[in-house]
Amino acid sequence: MSLVVYLAAVVFGMTSVLLFRRPRTAVRDPLALSTCVAIVLGALVFVCAAPATLRTVNELTGVTNFGAPLTYGMLSAYSCAVLVLLINWRGGPRPVVRRAVLRSMAAYGVLVTAIVVLFLLADADTERLTDLDTYYAGTPFMREMILLYLLGHSAAMLVMCAVCVKWSREVGGLLRVGLRLILLGALLDLVGFQVTKYTAVVARWTGHDLDFLSTSVAPPMASLAALVCSVGFALPRLLPSVLAHWRGLDDYRRLGPLWSLVKSVSTAPRQPSVRWRLPRARLQWREVSIHDALLTLAPYFDHRVREGAREAALRAGRSPHEARLAAEAAMLTDAARRATAHEEPPDATGSYRLHATEVPGASGLVELSQALHRLPGRAGAPGGPDPSALTEPEEPHVA
Known part of the structure; x- marks a missing residue:
């Protein structure tokens, strides 16, 4: 399982590198910066959620299950980053955009703080690397922590679905394709990850065992959903550049006969490499x-x-x-x-x-x-x- 999760993180990282290929320009562009931050945080969520990482974090900190609030906090930060990305992508007057970004960051900052506080108050002495959500579903404070991170992530995905549906009616071309991919990824996350998590947790409350939904179904669905969303975010920004380079390569080759004819008389300096x-x-x-x-x-x-x-x-x-x-x-x-x-x-x-x-x-x-x-x-x-x-x-x- 760790290998699959790490592979998803690597794909996320590669997408971020492609989008951040011009660091100086990207830092000054809120849309490029927020896109890269969202994708990097998504990659970090996968890294933190891998059982091998959880075990290592627990050993290094000496705190049993310390990887849980770390992963949930990272997931909440990713949810916030997705909202910030949508806000910057939608655009508008800078003061309005800035206020919306600050409100989102403040709300999820409170959520991350609450997750950490609840973990500190809880009694979670048994290390659980794959089934922590269901194992501690009825434990005081851990129960609330689990619900909080799920609700925070659900809120972000629902807002993203609403924005994508509304905005896709107003735009066309690659932007519409990207929005539909993001919507598909959000729906996969809602149904494949969150509904299965909620179902497994509620089943524990009622005395039933549906842990396989949380341990076997939710993680791969979350990976698939996140990858689809990342493609949706990256496609409108990367594809035009890729197509332009492809057309440039085609024109470069088609200029071959003309260049063969005149290159002996050209006085332009040679281009190295x-x-x-x-x-x-x-x-x-x-x-x-x-x-x-x-x-x-x-x-x-x-x-x-x-x-x-x-x-x-x-x-x-x-x-x-x-x-x-x-x-x-x-x-x-x-x-x-x-x-x-x-x-x-x-x-x-x-x-x-x-x-x-x-x-x-x-x-x-x-x-x-x-x-x-x-x-x-x-x-x-x-x-x-x-x-x-x-x-x-x-x-x-x-x-």
């Missing part, structure tokens, strides 16, 4: 280097090559935009060949702005790169086929 950088950083470096190379090649642009290739593309049935891209690809290939061979710039030069430089981002460069990829003979590198062959086909000789 590019393989270990995030895809968006790699894409940005490649964009800058390509733009630098295009400026270097601009004097070698031969507009006769471009116009000939454009006319040929139009006659082949391409759209004006596709014809322009094909013509610019042919002209760029010719310019790269001339620059690599150290030839003189052509006479037919003049100011011309490539489509790739007219649109923001990498989309224009990607289109140009793919146009290069589609050129007959794969004219994607200096020394490829002569771009002039892409202009006007020769008339067949008639004898």
